[in-house]
Amino acid sequence: MANNLFTKYVWMLSTMYHAGKVSYSDLNRKYVEKFKEKLPLRTFHNHKDAIEELFGVKIKCDRKNGFKYYIAGIENIKNGELGKLIQELLQEKN
Numbered sequence: 001m002a003n004n005l006f007t008k009y010v011w012m013l014s015t016m017y018h019a020g021k022v023s024y025s026d027l028n029r030k031y032v033e034k035f036k037e038k039l040p041l042r043t044f045h046n047h048k049d050a051i052e053e054l055f056g057v058k059i060k061c062d063r064k065n066g067f068k069y070y071i072a073g074i075e076n077i078k079n080g081e082l083g084k085l086i087q088e089l090l091q092e093k094n
Contacts, residue, residue, distance in 0.1 A: 008035065009051050013071070016059065021068035055085075 015030055016022055022030075024044060031039040039047075048059045048069075058072040 005047075005050070009047060009054065011035075012047055013051060013055070013057065016069060016071050017074070020074075021062060021065070021070040023066060023068050027069065 011031075011034060012027070015027060019026075024041065027044070028039045031037075052058050059069055060072045062068045062070060
């Protein structure tokens with residue numbers, strides 16, 4: 001179970017990392033394609049909180065532009081050690 005959750009966290013980070021900004025509905029659609037189950041809004045927020053706790057990555061919502069979610073400080077992540085870690089995790093999972 002924990003490994004499955006970790007996989008979902010990494011997938012969510014990867015999806016946002018590559019998309020830049022993504023709506024909850026688009027993220028849910030991609031989640032259903034990948035995991036064959038819906039991503040309830042409460043679960044999404046739980047995953048978002050867990051990602052911040054585990055990886056120190058904050059996911060924010062751009063409410064002015066269609067309620068799209070994005071990784072805050074993505075430039076720092078791409079250029080820093082965390083970016084390398086995320087890329088390594090993504091390569092292992094893909």
